[in-house]
Amino acid sequence: MRFVLASQSPARLGVLRAAGIEPSVVVSGVDEDAVAAALPEPTPTELVTALAVAKVEAVLDTVAGIHADAVVVGCDSMLSLDGEMLGKPGTPEVARKRWAQLAGRTGDLLTGHAVVRLHSGEPVGRATGSHTTHVRFADPSPEEIDAYIATGEPLNVAGAFTLDGRGGWFVEGIDGDPSSVIGISLPLTRRLLAEVGVSVTDLWS
Numbered sequence: 001m002r003f004v005l006a007s008q009s010p011a012r013l014g015v016l017r018a019a020g021i022e023p024s025v026v027v028s029g030v031d032e033d034a035v036a037a038a039l040p041e042p043t044p045t046e047l048v049t050a051l052a053v054a055k056v057e058a059v060l061d062t063v064a065g066i067h068a069d070a071v072v073v074g075c076d077s078m079l080s081l082d083g084e085m086l087g088k089p090g091t092p093e094v095a096r097k098r099w100a101q102l103a104g105r106t107g108d109l110l111t112g113h114a115v116v117r118l119h120s121g122e123p124v125g126r127a128t129g130s131h132t133t134h135v136r137f138a139d140p141s142p143e144e145i146d147a148y149i150a151t152g153e154p155l156n157v158a159g160a161f162t163l164d165g166r167g168g169w170f171v172e173g174i175d176g177d178p179s180s181v182i183g184i185s186l187p188l189t190r191r192l193l194a195e196v197g198v199s200v201t202d203l204w205s
């Protein structure tokens with residue numbers, strides 16, 4: 001059975017590879033803003049889960065044509081702070097604004113997950129879930145924030161920080177699953193795979 005990751009995220013791919021899975025990658029290219037706009041006042045959990053579902057559903061036909069027996073996994077991560085859902089900053093200006101909000105505070109990193117099992121090319125099982133990790137941020141100096149932004153790292157990650165990269169210097173601690181902060185919760189994905197009748201150890205490469 002093939003494990004298919006419906007994500008372009010190098011972070012998710014790295015977490016899975018380190019945990020014994022060699023996924024096939026099929027990028028969904030989903031317009032996340034369009035999916036979010038179509039949701040009537042979603043809760044943060046509903047938002048990240050709906051985005052994960054959209055990413056998986058978008059690649060199912062493609063996957064079915066390549067791997068008749070597969071599990072397809074999609075995720076979406078966002079940082080919830082002061083009731084605002086923060087995705088990837090995209091620009092240094094937005095990243096600086098984000099860190100002005102984050103420094104010395106605690107934010108919730110939410111990652112939504114969707115799993116679909118294909119048998120003979122047909123969906124035979126679906127499972128969804130999300131995980132919230134409380135992230136306690138340090139209070140970096142303006143010079144440190146400028147240096148971090150100058151690396152480009154915070155621009156393309158949810159919440160403008162990484163736990164497993166240079167951002168780790170500015171995370172005092174977390175309460176929850178570290179793999180979920182990076183982009184895919186291993187314990188939650190294990191449970192969702194079990195819901196569709198798949199044992200994660202059977203997928204280890």
Ligand SMILES: Nc1nc2c(ncn2[C@H]2C[C@H](O)[C@@H](COP(=O)(O)OP(=O)(O)OP(=O)(O)O)O2)c(=O)[nH]1
Nearest residue numbers: 007008009011076077157158162163164181182183
């Ligand atoms: N390495 C690392 N990456 C992180 C961390 N927190 C968030 N990210 C990354 C994971 C995802 O690639 C990205 C969150 O954006 P999305 O969930 O929309 O996924 P992305 O657009 O990257 O790819 P996808 O939509 O799944 O094809 O931020 C972290 O602590 N470490």
